[in-house]
Amino acid sequence: MQTNLADFIKDTPEGQEAEAILRACVHCGFCTATCPTYQLLGDELDGPRGRIYLIKQVLEGKEPTEKTQLHLDRCLTCRNCETTCPSGVMYGRLVDIGRKVVEEKVPRRAQDRMLRTALKEGVSRKWIFTPAMKAGQMLRPLLPRALKNKVPAREDSGSWPTRSHARKMILLDGCVQPAMAPNINAATARVMDALGVELIVAAREGCCGAIRFHLNDHDAALNDMRRNIDAWWPHVEAGAEAILMTASGCGSTVKDYGHLLERDPKYAAKAQRISELTKDLSEILPAFEAQLQQLAGKIERRVAYHPPCTLQHGQRIRGAVERVLDGLGVEVKLCQDSHLCCGSAGTYSVLHPQIATQLRDNKIANLEKTNPDLIASANIGCITHLQSGTDLPVRHWIELIDSALAAADRVSPQRSREPEVAT
Incomplete structure (x- = not known):
């Protein structure tokens, strides 16, 4: 695809990245066959090919509108189109760049802005989200159905292992999972303990940055990432074998730290090392298959x-x-x-x-x-x-x-x- 980016972005790192992605797209349309929103809505602009065209127009200088913003907002960022694409178009990165530019150019309505701010600031902060979730669980029988769907019934996490092992891995506790489903990380710790691996939850770690990043607050998201790197780094230096992820959404983001912080001279090398160490739980357990079957x-x-x-x-x-x-x-x-x-x-x-x-x-x-x-x-x-x-x-x-x-x-x-x- 030919491009002619506008002066405001063409010489920036984001512009150069976006241009490379746009030039890789051949508009074949294979992506539309696996796009969930295109399948539901049947609108070309609610599929990857149409959204790529919208982003190209904006980056070439066309003023975006609320309609442009809506079509980009309605993308799930599921990246199914990337799996389907025969040209290797990195659509996920392109839509992040495009959304941020549109966010800066199209003022949101007050209600939408307030909701997004509440999500960015409330969900990503454990000290806000956890007590709010506990309150919601107490009142759950009284909540309207739409809100009740977002508040799972309270569950017991069970015990956390107290044994120490020579083999250690870092576990991302995360921002919402400990409140919504505390048994997941506790269960992971118990399984790994049985396999002779101790899981460490670092003090001061928190949200991986995905929530703010995908709501177009990239600067705050990068600060979330830097905070996690600082929290994990002493354990990395002490020999932790991996950074284990039990939430694939977090894992996808942390594996991208190296790319997202590559222009930060203080954090670039550390971020790359963090990304290399990050493993989904399903990448860790196959090495223990025989032991698991025995236990x-x-x-x-x-x-x-x-x-x-x-x-x-x-x-x-x-x-x-x-x-x-x-x-x-x-x-x-x-x-x-x-x-x-x-x-x-x-x-x-x-x-x-x-x-x-x-x-x-x-x-x-x-x-x-x-x-x-x-x-x-x-x-x-x-x-x-x-x-x-x-x-x-x-x-x-x-x-x-x-x-x-x-x-x-x-x-x-x-x-x-x-x-x-x-x-």
């Missing part, structure tokens, strides 16, 4: 697995969760159109509830057709969103393994090992 035995469950977009399209990890569960005897089923987004997409289900609900209902219908005992996924947003549309339990897949280990310990307590102390 957990067989898990005889029928599971419909929903692979999050941030895992299969963002991180390009496919089949890993299924293989781990299959090795433990789980009958794992992928539903029809498993490549499509469930509609959660970070804050998308709050900002665009009608589209998100339709995508959720389509996904649930396909998942339930596999006749599962439960639904599993790998991202807190997907889990919460899907659970609001079904009576089947929706859990993180690591919780299945944690339950199996606990059951095996009850049957054969001698499996539990004596505490190991690092020397």
Whole structure:
């Protein structure tokens, strides 16, 4: 695609990156076939090809309008189009650049601006979000349905391991997961403890930066990333093997730290190292497959697995969760159109509830057709969103393994090992 970027952006790093991405696009249209919003709305401007055209116009100097902003806002950033694209167009980066430019040129209406500010400042700050979620859970029976869908029932996280091990990994606790589903990280810590790995939650770590970044507050998002790097770095220097992610949305963002901070002379090298160390849980556990099978035995469950977009399209990890569960005897089923987004997409289900609900209902219908005992996924947003549309339990897949280990310990307590102390 030929480009002629306007003076305001053509000589900037963002402009140069955007131009390279635009020039890679051949407008073949393969991306429209796998775009969830195009499938629902049938509008070319609500598909990747149309949005690329809109961004190109804006970067070439055409003044954007509220309509331009709406079409870009309605993108889920699921990046399914990147998986489909034969030319390797990095659409996710392009839409981030385009949205930020449009955000600076098109004033939002007061109500929209207030909602986005509340999401950026409230959801990403654990000290605000956690008490707010606890209050919501207390009042949950009284909440209207739309709000109740965003407030999962309160759950017990169980115990956190106290043993010390020579092998250590860093765990991102995150901003919303500890309040919404505290058992996920605790279950991960228990499983890794059984495998002889200690998980460390660094003081002062927090939101990965994804929430602010995808709401176009890039400067604040980069500060979130710098804070995490500072929190993790002493543990990296002490020899932590990996930075383990239990939420694929966070993992996709942290793996991008090296790129996003590459022009920061103080943080560029550290950010690149952090990205290299970051691993989704499904990348860690295959190395422990034999040990897991010995400890957990067989898990005889029928599971419909929903692979999050941030895992299969963002991180390009496919089949890993299924293989781990299959090795433990789980009958794992992928539903029809498993490549499509469930509609959660970070804050998308709050900002665009009608589209998100339709995508959720389509996904649930396909998942339930596999006749599962439960639904599993790998991202807190997907889990919460899907659970609001079904009576089947929706859990993180690591919780299945944690339950199996606990059951095996009850049957054969001698499996539990004596505490190991690092020397």
